[in-house]
Amino acid sequence: PHYCLGPYRGLLRSLLHHAKFGPCPFLSRMLVARAASRLRRRPELLADHQALVPIPTAAGHPGDHPARLLAEELGRRTGLPVLADALARRPDRQRTRWLGEAARPSHVARTLLGGRPPDPGTTRVILVDDLRTTGATLRHARRLLAFRGLEVGLTVSLARTPRTRLLMLRRGPPESGADLSRRLPEEKKEPPDDRSEGPSRTRVALDGFPSSW
Secondary structure (H helix, E strand, O other): OEEOOOEOOHHHHHHHHHHHHOOOHHHHHHHHHHHHHHHHOOHHHHOOOOEEEEOOOOOOOOOOOHHHHHHHHHHHHHOOOEOOOOEEEOOOOOOOOOOOOOOHHHHHHHHEEEOOOOOOOOOEEEEEOOEEOOOHHHHHHHHHHHHOOOEEEEEEOOEEOOHHHHHHHHHOOOOOHHHHHHHOOOOEEOOOOOOOOOOOOOOEEOOOOOOOO
8 A cells, every 4th residue: 555645736746845855854854744643643554564665865866855754754653663775776867857657667777776685574664755656666666675575565655646747747758849840730722712802812721620710
């Protein structure tokens, strides 16, 4: 199962964006405290887990690291240890914001790596991220942890991308003006209408529309 505060839009989107990319550490701690407090009221979700694993942030990322902060706050409230080095992130300058849904799995597989092996007594963990977009990062992290002998029983994030945003990601980045102009129907000119009074005019017909539109 997956647990989050809500969809990534409106006030939650604004707060999380400023927490990740702006000098507003108090926003991260406010969101993290809210999510941890609500999740703490669901003990059935937290049962039978031995540790928390945060998704690492890329090196050089500005702002705060909400996923790590959320894992630390959950660990403080539940007593579970945080395995901050169970996963590692390879430096990469490509931003995933406008990557289409088909391009995200390969990008994640190239940048997200397995880290330090866990202790022998740890077998079931909670995977923590700041934002769930397409789920590609969480799926790849689950495979990496499974290779280390860890089962992911629950995934947690501060927000999830709504379906409308996912439809945009499936189409990929916005097209440029040149791309759109090539897709417009070409204009067709017809000979002048001799029956019209006054100076002759030229009618322009577009594909799919009658010439008298």
